[in-house]
Amino acid sequence: MAAIDPGADDPADGFDTWRAMQVITQETRASIVADVVGHPEGMPSVPELDYVNPDVHRSAISEHLDKLQEAGIVAKSEIPVGERSRDLPYVFYYVTEDARAFFDQNGIFDPDTWSDQYAKIEKTDAIRRVEEMQRPDRK
Numbered sequence: 335m336a337a338i339d340p341g342a343d344d345p346a347d348g349f350d351t352w353r354a355m356q357v358i359t360q361e362t363r364a365s366i367v368a369d370v371v372g373h374p375e376g377m378p379s380v381p382e383l384d385y386v387n388p389d390v391h392r393s394a395i396s397e398h399l400d401k402l403q404e405a406g407i408v409a410k411s412e413i414p415v416g417e418r419s420r421d422l423p424y425v426f427y428y429v430t431e432d433a434r435a436f437f438d439q440n441g442i443f444d445p446d447t448w449s450d451q452y453a454k455i456e457k458t459d460a461i462r463r464v465e466e467m468q469r470p471d472r473k
Contacts, residue, residue: 349432349433350405354407354433354436357407366383366398366399367407368443369452370427371443371444371449372450372451374453376429377411377426377428378465379425379427380395381423382423382464382465399427406432406433407433408427408428408433409472409473410426410427411471411473412424412425419467422463422467423464424470428472429443
């Protein structure tokens with residue numbers, strides 16, 4: 335496994351691996367990243383993340399997602415206004431290409447491992463409905 339080199343960032347792409355490591359080492363954020371990586375579509379919504387993290391308040395999940403976005407680890411994509419359904423989420427989160435490269439380089443957040451873990455979670459019909467919905471394109 336390659337060591338993390340805080341000086342190895344490419345300033346042109348804006349991804350700061352040292353900052354990313356600081357952000358993902360917080361336990362709840364690490365769990366959220368694992369859930370994003372393990373999600374069948376790799377793009378969960380806040381209701382899905384709330385369901386698989388029952389001990390974390392939904393507002394805290396949103397705050398952690400904001401920190402993960404600020405660090406360039408996750409990005410969000412939204413269903414366009416005219417295509418939204420009233421009772422379904424329209425914002426979804428995914429791991430950025432820079433973060434995925436960083437994870438792969440350092441052997442963390444393996445998609446196969448986390449997909450297996452995510453699949454073992456028993457889900458309600460409502461969560462399965464959200465999980466099966468069409469996702470927007472990644473930006």
